[in-house]
Amino acid sequence: MIVLGxxxxxxxxxxxxxxxxxxxxxxxxxQLDAHKVFGGVVPELAARMHLEAxxxxxRAVTAEAGIEPGAIDLICATRGxxxxxxxxxxxAAGKAIAWALDKPFVGVNHVxxxxxxxxxxxxxxKPPLTCLTVSGGHTDLFFLPTVGRFELLxxxxxxxAGECIDKSARVLGLxxxxxxxxxxxxxxxxxxFKLPRPVIEGSxxxxxxxxxxxxxxxxxxxxxxxLELPRADLAASIQEAVVSGLISQLRAAAVAHQAGTIMxxxxxxxxxxxxxxxxxxxDELGAAFHVPPAALCTDNAAMVACAxxxxxxxxxxxxxxxxxxxxLRPGK
Numbered sequence: 001m002i003v004l005g006x007x008x009x010x011x012x013x014x015x016x017x018x019x020x021x022x023x024x025x026x027x028x029x030x031q032l033d034a035h036k037v038f039g040g041v042v043p044e045l046a047a048r049m050h051l052e053a054x055x056x057x058x059r060a061v062t063a064e065a066g067i068e069p070g071a072i073d074l075i076c077a078t079r080g081x082x083x084x085x086x087x088x089x090x091x092a093a094g095k096a097i098a099w100a101l102d103k104p105f106v107g108v109n110h111v112x113x114x115x116x117x118x119x120x121x122x123x124x125x126k127p128p129l130t131c132l133t134v135s136g137g138h139t140d141l142f143f144l145p146t147v148g149r150f151e152l153l154x155x156x157x158x159x160x161a162g163e164c165i166d167k168s169a170r171v172l173g174l175x176x177x178x179x180x181x182x183x184x185x186x187x188x189x190x191x192x193f194k195l196p197r198p199v200i201e202g203s204x205x206x207x208x209x210x211x212x213x214x215x216x217x218x219x220x221x222x223x224x225x226x227l228e229l230p231r232a233d234l235a236a237s238i239q240e241a242v243v244s245g246l247i248s249q250l251r252a253a254a255v256a257h258q259a260g261t262i263m264x265x266x267x268x269x270x271x272x273x274x275x276x277x278x279x280x281x282x283d284e285l286g287a288a289f290h291v292p293p294a295a296l297c298t299d300n301a302a303m304v305a306c307a308x309x310x311x312x313x314x315x316x317x318x319x320x321x322x323x324x325x326x327x328l329r330p331g332k
Contacts, residue, residue: 001019001073001312002018002071002073002074003072003073003076004061004094004097004305005108005302005305006075006077006093006094007090007299007304008050008077008078008082008086008090009080009082009087009110010086010136010137010299011031011046012028012029012030012031012299013031013049013050013054014026014029014057014299014301015027015054015061016302017061017065017067018302018306021306021309023302024064025060025065026301027061028299031049032177036175036176039170039175040166040176041083043083044085047088051089054090069097069101070101073104074308074317075095075097075104076106076108076308076311077090078107078108078109079324079325081326082110082324084324087326088324091107095320099320105317108307108308109331110328111138111140111329111330112307113307114133114138114266114297115142115144115263115265116306116310118292119310120302120303125263125288126261127145127147128143128145128146128257128261129259129260130143130253130254130259131263131265132264132269133264133266133269134265134269135162136162136163137160138155138156139155139160140152140155141250143257143259148314150331152329152330152331153204153253153257154249155206156198156207157200157205157207158207159209161208161246162268163212164208164212165178165179165182165242166179167212167215167216168182168215168216168238171216171219172185172219173231183239183272183273185232185235185236186232186235186240189233189237190232190233190236191233191240192233192237193237194237195218195237195240196211196214196241197248198210198246204252205249206245206249211238211242215234218234239271243277247274247277247281250278250281251285254281254285260287261288261290262281262285262287262288263290264290264297265291265297266297267297267298267299270294275291
């Protein structure tokens with residue numbers, strides 16, 4: 001099947017066309033520069049920019065794929081979770097296209113789509129598997145006994161890992177987004193500060209608010225002492241705290257469920273240290289390891305198209321009366 005995917009859950013407007021899991025075109029219009037001056041995503045601005053970018057993006061993706069709209073067999077769009085105004089733009093467009101072309105439509109869960117990015121590779125992962133999905137808005141551990149079944153094992157009780165990194169980067173004066181800046185600077189420093197690990201003992205849950213607060217307080221204390229912030233060492237210490245916490249919970253989940261596959265997904269999965277530590281964990285446990293290419297870790301529409309295709313094959317199309325859900329959970 002030829003599938004059109006649309007993504008507009010946050011600050012990336014994206015459209016992609018896949019053919020039975022093979023990417024024909026994957027186009028993204030980034031809003032990064034517009035939001036950078038505010039230090040984070042402004043919801044109203046994001047929705048307006050999605051509206052402006054969508055039509056040119058649709059023309060670009062069909063041209064790059066070399067197909068006419070009528071050749072598309074299935075239309076998929078992100079239903080949630082995300083910013084409600086942003087979600088509405090891509091979701092309404094997807095339903096309108098499906099109605100105009102008289103094609104089936106599927107509303108896609110954004111978090112599930114991140115996991116399905118792993119299935120766009122030549123050798124898709126084989127369940128049962130344990131997956132850590134970690135981004136600016138989500139930090140979740142899942143067990144997938146089979147494709148399409150998502151059992152939530154643990155999640156953050158407050159901030160997401162990516163949000164914690166972004167806020168820490170802001171305190172260090174590194175700008176937005178913070179992930180790439182923290183990773184680059186950390187390579188020049190050493191782990192010189194002991195920071196709290198973002199885990200809830202006795203569970204598979206996470207908590208990043210304490211780590212974020214500790215970073216802010218540490219930077220304020222150093223500044224009040226008249227010291228110049230050792231930014232590289234701070235970045236290395238922050239990255240170590242985040243990655244160590246994520247890996248410790250991933251290890252516990254993988255061991256408890258005896259999963260033969262360990263998988264990463266989400267924007268923070270592009271972090272090199274996290275990828276290396278997860279690969280080493282899989283090797284230690286004798287498990288297969290899967291992580292999408294870095295370009296498919298961040299928000300994109302190819303993952304939406306892939307998730308929608310699997311959903312359609314298992315459950316059929318959704319009604320055009322379906323609405324968005326900003327708080328949508330996997331499996332719903």
